[in-house]
Amino acid sequence: xxxxxxxxxxxxxxxxxxxxxALSGCSALAADDDDPGxxxxxxxxxxxxxxxxxxxxxxxxxxxxxPGLKVRNLVNGDDLPQVYExxxxxxxxxxxxxxxxxxxxxxxxxxxxxxxxxxxLDDWGLxxxxxxVALDAWTDGKGRVRAFPYFATNWPVAFxxxxxxxxxxxxxxxxxxELIAAAGKLRRKGIAPVTVGGNDWTGQKxxxxxxxxxxTEDEARHVYATGDFGGRGARQGLEYFVELxxxxxxxxxxxxxxxxxMTTQFNTQAAAMQSAMSSALAKVxxxxxxxxxxxxxPLAPGAAHDxxxxxxxxxxxxxxxxxxxxKKIEAVEKFLRFMYRPDTVSRFIKEAGRDMALRSDTVSSHxxxxxxxQRLGGDVSQVLLPDLFVPPAATxxxxxxxxxxxxxxxxxxxxxxxxxxxxxxx
Amino acid sequence: MKSAKHSRLGRSWxxxxxxxxxxxxxxxxxxxxxxxxAFKTNEEIFASPFALPSSFGLGNFSTAFHSAxxxxxxxxxxxxxxxxxxxxxxxxxxxxFALARSxxxxxxxxxxxxxxxxxxxxxxxxFPTFLLAAATGLFHTRTFMILFLPATxxxxxxxxxxxxxxxxxxxxxxxxxMDGASTFAVLRHVYxxxxxxxxxxxxxxxxxxxxxxxxxxxVIIGPDPAQRTVQxxxxxxxxxxxxxxxxxTAGTVLTLVPVWIVYTVLQKRMQQALVSGAVKM
Numbered sequence: 001x002x003x004x005x006x007x008x009x010x011x012x013x014x015x016x017x018x019x020x021x022a023l024s025g026c027s028a029l030a031a032d033d034d035d036p037g038x039x040x041x042x043x044x045x046x047x048x049x050x051x052x053x054x055x056x057x058x059x060x061x062x063x064x065x066x067p068g069l070k071v072r073n074l075v076n077g078d079d080l081p082q083v084y085e086x087x088x089x090x091x092x093x094x095x096x097x098x099x100x101x102x103x104x105x106x107x108x109x110x111x112x113x114x115x116x117x118x119x120x121l122d123d124w125g126l127x128x129x130x131x132x133v134a135l136d137a138w139t140d141g142k143g144r145v146r147a148f149p150y151f152a153t154n155w156p157v158a159f160x161x162x163x164x165x166x167x168x169x170x171x172x173x174x175x176x177x178e179l180i181a182a183a184g185k186l187r188r189k190g191i192a193p194v195t196v197g198g199n200d201w202t203g204q205k206x207x208x209x210x211x212x213x214x215x216t217e218d219e220a221r222h223v224y225a226t227g228d229f230g231g232r233g234a235r236q237g238l239e240y241f242v243e244l245x246x247x248x249x250x251x252x253x254x255x256x257x258x259x260x261x262m263t264t265q266f267n268t269q270a271a272a273m274q275s276a277m278s279s280a281l282a283k284v285x286x287x288x289x290x291x292x293x294x295x296x297x298p299l300a301p302g303a304a305h306d307x308x309x310x311x312x313x314x315x316x317x318x319x320x321x322x323x324x325x326x327k328k329i330e331a332v333e334k335f336l337r338f339m340y341r342p343d344t345v346s347r348f349i350k351e352a353g354r355d356m357a358l359r360s361d362t363v364s365s366h367x368x369x370x371x372x373x374q375r376l377g378g379d380v381s382q383v384l385l386p387d388l389f390v391p392p393a394a395t396x397x398x399x400x401x402x403x404x405x406x407x408x409x410x411x412x413x414x415x416x417x418x419x420x421x422x423x424x425x426x
Numbered sequence: 427m428k429s430a431k432h433s434r435l436g437r438s439w440x441x442x443x444x445x446x447x448x449x450x451x452x453x454x455x456x457x458x459x460x461x462x463x464a465f466k467t468n469e470e471i472f473a474s475p476f477a478l479p480s481s482f483g484l485g486n487f488s489t490a491f492h493s494a495x496x497x498x499x500x501x502x503x504x505x506x507x508x509x510x511x512x513x514x515x516x517x518x519x520x521x522x523f524a525l526a527r528s529x530x531x532x533x534x535x536x537x538x539x540x541x542x543x544x545x546x547x548x549x550x551x552x553f554p555t556f557l558l559a560a561a562t563g564l565f566h567t568r569t570f571m572i573l574f575l576p577a578t579x580x581x582x583x584x585x586x587x588x589x590x591x592x593x594x595x596x597x598x599x600x601x602x603x604m605d606g607a608s609t610f611a612v613l614r615h616v617y618x619x620x621x622x623x624x625x626x627x628x629x630x631x632x633x634x635x636x637x638x639x640x641x642x643x644x645v646i647i648g649p650d651p652a653q654r655t656v657q658x659x660x661x662x663x664x665x666x667x668x669x670x671x672x673x674x675t676a677g678t679v680l681t682l683v684p685v686w687i688v689y690t691v692l693q694k695r696m697q698q699a700l701v702s703g704a705v706k707m
Contacts, residue, residue: 042649046493046662047663047665048489048664050667072650073651074648075651075662076649077662077664078661078664082644082645083644083645083648083649086556086645087565087566089556089560090559090560090565090566092565092566259668260668261472264468264471264472264473267469268469
């Protein structure tokens with residue numbers, strides 16, 4: 001009996017069938033944002049960012065404890081703010097967003113992209129769980145709490161004691177002169193003194209830290225909010241930075257280095273010092289961490305601080321609630337209560353070495369440098385992280401200006417000029 | 427005598443040989459660096475970038491594959507790319523056929539309109555495209571991309587195919603007509619087979635564009651692992667607070683495998699198309 005279907009017809013029908021099954025098998029082609037039974041969380045955690053395995057494990061536990069509630073986890077990296085904003089414009093935004101308070105996100109509460117969580121924080125009885133200083137950082141000028149604070153970070157200076165010993169440096173440098181002398185000795189042994197990502201945000205933060213050597217907190221806030229680096233303290237800070245740079249304190253070609261090359265230089269012991277966030281300190285190999293001390297950035301005579309400085313911030317990652325999230329507020333409450341639970345918080349500290357903006361007695365015992373940074377307390381003086389004060393439009397230009405600042409031979413006046421230029425379009 | 431001539435010829439060709447080998451090295455070195463890095467740790471990549479990996483373990487590949495859900499992302503990319511390619515060809519071949527056979531002013535105007543498509547910058551179209559996706563209810567779907575990508579590919583596809591079809595002698599069509607062929611039959615049995623190198627060129631160029639598309643996929647399809655493409659999944663392996671470049675490179679290698687396969691299959695056709703007319707094929 002002859003076939004009623006030709007070979008081509010058979011192939012076409014098979015192809016069509018395969019396509020239809022592939023499309024239906026890999027989730028429907030229609031959007032799935034509006035399902036009222038699903039809590040949608042948009043996060044920067046979930047792949048290789050520090051704390052991701054703990055976060056994914058916490059999500060699994062939350063799903064098991066709440067079998068009637070589906071949770072969908074969306075993951076983006078640095079592009080999360082842009083993706084969130086477009087989804088908000090289409091009114092299809094996720095219910096909860098986990099991102100830091102920085103750059104674009106500074107404007108979210110003001111423009112209604114996310115809601116004030118102050119009422120929820122009180123109604124759910126979670127205010128007491130938050131460190132007061134963290135709550136202050138997340139509260140805007142109109143008294144609105146932008147998000148539920150979660151991650152914090154310390155930003156001390158890590159000193160490789162073994163390399164300092166090898167170069168004949170007896171003690172961790174505490175002053176600019178000691179740092180310059182140590183840099184000379186380290187260089188003679190072929191060791192880079194301070195490694196820094198002069199081409200990215202790590203350089204920008206260190207530059208800000210050094211400039212603040214001669215600034216009080218209020219002065220620093222003014223400088224970074226206005227971009228006026230012409231005051232006496234700011235100018236002295238810039239001159240101090242230039243003096244250190246031209247004395248060879250920073251690694252060669254620092255203006256071309258990035259945060260990744262910085263941590264690699266320190267972790268491979270090619271460099272003796274770095275100013276690093278605690279999440280980077282958590283990744284220092286055990287054999288290097290064993291002979292590493294943490295402390296503050298060395299001071300200059302006449303400094304506004306009496307102890308070496310570190311950066312510290314409580315605005316690293318918070319839980320923002322979107323307008324869509326308010327429509328599923330019971331689900332959001334369950335999720336927030338779970339993430340604020342002491343056992344969940346402890347796991348982030350113990351397993352991932354994260355610093356938290358919440359109260360906890362847990363110490364990062366598996367991450368000795370993170371724990372040491374947490375204990376620094378009164379041994380160091382804290383300077384401002386400028387992120388909260390820099391106008392969003394000036395954030396990226398400031399990072400770009402960093403590279404010029406770390407280029408040897410650039411005068412303090414020129415550095416001041418490029419920093420101020422970064423604010424002009426803002 | 428012959429030997430001396432051969433020797434002179436050899437010497438005269440020496441600069442060309444050197445340049446060719448230098449060019450080959452220029453291509454191979456980055457490829458080696460790229461593949462070798464996929465087996466290394468950050469420390470090895472930064473400390474000795476061109477050294478061989480200390481181990482050829484597949485840990486980085488496994489980490490990249492699982493943590494960024496690359497398997498599903500590759501399937502999503504394949505779906506979007508294949509359906510978009512089919513739609514592009516389904517629209518571009520008849521359009522090019524009609525334009526190639528027409529001699530009127532209207533056809534000339536329509537062809538110019540297709541050419542004007544090249545003038546629209548990618549970024550300029552982003553916001554209106556986003557608004558369209560939101561208005562049609564297709565925001566956060568692959569369906570919108572399957573409809574949108576062919577629209578972006580039409581100018582190049584039509585312009586290339588029209589040029590190929592114009593090289594086909596009218597006598598071929600007249601002979602087919604005398605045999606009773608309809609217009610569709612002429613397109614199917616005369617023009618399409620004779621334009622295969624051109625179709626292969628269009629397929630390859632569009633495949634590379636569709637597969638590598640990032641900005642619109644990021645904004646329109648979004649970050650949902652169930653829908654996102656490889657180009658959106660891959661950057662999630664990058665972290666501002668410390669990227670594992672071994673894992674990132676391994677993930678990139680994995681997502682490039684389909685590109686290499688398709689390129690290997692189609693590149694000969696494309697090269698033939700570039701060096702010879704359609705009729706000679």
